[in-house]
Amino acid sequence: MTKSDGIPRALTEHPSRAIAVQLPLALRPYARSLLRWRPGCTVDLLRDGDEAFPAMLAAIAAAKTTIDFETYILASDVVGDRFKAALVERARAGVKVRLVYDAIGSFGIGAVWLHELRDAGVEIATWNPIALWRRRFWMRHRDHRKILVVDHAIAFTGGINISRDYVSVAAGGSGWHDMHCRVRGPIVLDLARMFRRTWLTAGGTSYRAPPPPDRAEGVGGTSYVRLLDNTRRRSRATVRRAYLHVIKTARSSVLLQNAYFLPDLGLRRALVKAVKRGADVRVVVPGRSDVKLVEWATLYVTRRLASRGVKVLRWRGPMMHAKSATVDGVWSTIGSYNFDAQSRFKNLEVTVEILDPATGTTLMEMFERDVENCEPYDEHSWHHLSWWRKALAWGAYRLRRWL
Numbered sequence: 304m305t306k307s308d309g310i311p312r313a314l315t316e317h318p319s320r321a322i323a324v325q326l327p328l329a330l331r332p333y334a335r336s337l338l339r340w341r342p343g344c345t346v347d348l349l350r351d352g353d354e355a356f357p358a359m360l361a362a363i364a365a366a367k368t369t370i371d372f373e374t375y376i377l378a379s380d381v382v383g384d385r386f387k388a389a390l391v392e393r394a395r396a397g398v399k400v401r402l403v404y405d406a407i408g409s410f411g412i413g414a415v416w417l418h419e420l421r422d423a424g425v426e427i428a429t430w431n432p433i434a435l436w437r438r439r440f441w442m443r444h445r446d447h448r449k450i451l452v453v454d455h456a457i458a459f460t461g462g463i464n465i466s467r468d469y470v471s472v473a474a475g476g477s478g479w480h481d482m483h484c485r486v487r488g489p490i491v492l493d494l495a496r497m498f499r500r501t502w503l504t505a506g507g508t509s510y511r512a513p514p515p516p517d518r519a520e521g522v523g524g525t526s527y528v529r530l531l532d533n534t535r536r537r538s539r540a541t542v543r544r545a546y547l548h549v550i551k552t553a554r555s556s557v558l559l560q561n562a563y564f565l566p567d568l569g570l571r572r573a574l575v576k577a578v579k580r581g582a583d584v585r586v587v588v589p590g591r592s593d594v595k596l597v598e599w600a601t602l603y604v605t606r607r608l609a610s611r612g613v614k615v616l617r618w619r620g621p622m623m624h625a626k627s628a629t630v631d632g633v634w635s636t637i638g639s640y641n642f643d644a645q646s647r648f649k650n651l652e653v654t655v656e657i658l659d660p661a662t663g664t665t666l667m668e669m670f671e672r673d674v675e676n677c678e679p680y681d682e683h684s685w686h687h688l689s690w691w692r693k694a695l696a697w698g699a700y701r702l703r704r705w706l
C-alpha cells in the first residue's frame with residue numbers, strides 16, 4: 304500500500320466517483336471543473352459565533368443517529384463547555400458521536416475535560432498528537448478543518464473554531480469576526496466522507512462509509528456546491544487553483560475576506576489583471592492580527608497590491624478571521640483556507656465552492672456591511688508608517704514561506 308505524506312492511500316481516496324454535472328450556461332465559466340458539483344443544495348450563511356454556535360448546537364440537540372465533529376481549536380471555555388454538554392447528552396441518548404480535534408490547535412485542553420466526553424460514550428481521535436519521538440511526527444502538518452455533520456442530513460463548515468473568541472464582546476466573548484455556513488443536500492455526504500478519512504487517519508475506529516453523494520437527491524435548493532479537498536500531496540493546490548480560475552474569470556467584482564493574507568505572485572498578478580479589466584477588486588484583512596508576523600507581512604504585500612489598483616481595507620477592532628469570497632455575485636466560497644504557506648502546503652483545509660446568485664448577493668451585502676467597519680490602506684498609508692514598522696513588514700514578508 305503506497306503512502307502520501309505518511310497517510311495510507313486507502314484513507315485519502317476521493318469521496319466519490321468523478322461524474323460531470325451539467326451546470327447552467329451562466330454559471331459554467333466560474334467552474335474550473337464540471338466534476339463533483341452537487342445540485343439541489345441549500346446554503347445558509349452564518350456570521351460570527353453568535354449566529355453559528357446556536358445553529359450548530361440546535362442541530363446537535365436534534366441528532367437522531369450520528370454526529371461527526373472535526374475542529375482545529377476545541378477550547379475548554381464557556382463555549383467549549385456548551386458543546387461538550389450537548390455532545391454528552393446526545394451520546395447518552397444513544398447517538399453515535401465522533402470527535403476529531405487537532406493536538407496543536409487544542410493544546411492545553413484538559414484530560415479531565417475530555418474524559419467526561421469519553422465517559423459519556425463520545426469517541427475521540429487526536430490529529431497528529433505532539434510526540435517528538437515519533438518517526439512520522441510533523442509539527443506543522445495540522446488539521447485546520449472545521450466540520451460538523453449531523454445524521455448525514457445537515458452539515459456546517461467555515462472558519463469558526465469552538466472558542467469564546469468568536470462570541471461578541473457584548474455577550475462576553477472576544478468579538479472575532481468570521482464566516483460559517485450550514486448546508487443541506489448531497490454536499491453533506493461529501494463532508495461526511497471527508498470527515499471519515501480524517502477520522503481513520505487519526506486512528507479512530509473504522510465504520511461503514513456514508514453513501515456516495517452522486518446517488519443522493521437534492522433538497523430542492525438552488526445552489527450548486529462543490530467540496531475542495533487538499534488531503535493528498537497532489538491536491539494541495541486545489542483551493543488555490545479554484546481561486547485563481549475565478550479571479551481570472553471575474554468581470555465585475557472580486558470581494559475577498561482573508562485572515563492571513565499573503566498571496567503568492569500568481570494570485571497577486573491575477574488580482575491586478577482583474578483590476579485592469581475593470582473589475583472592482585477589494586480585499587478585507589485584519590487591522591490587528593493574532594499573529595503579528597503575518598500582520599506585518601500583510602502590510603508589505605497589500606501595499607504593493609494597493610499601488611496597482613486593488614482596494615485594501617483593514618478591519619477595525621478585534622480579529623477578522625473570515626476566509627470567504629464572492630466573484631461577480633455568482634461564485635462564492637467559505638472555508639478554512641488562508642492565503643498563506645500553512646494552508647497552501649501543510650494543513651488539512653476544507654472549503655466549499657458555491658454557484659448561486661442568491662448566495663452571492665447575500666455575501667456581497669454582508670461584505671458591504673463589513674466595509675463600514677474598515678479603513679482603507681494604500682501607498683499613502685504605507686508612507687505614514689514609522690521606519691521601524693516598515694522594516695518589520697519587509698522582514699516578516701521575507702519569512703512568508705514559514706508563516
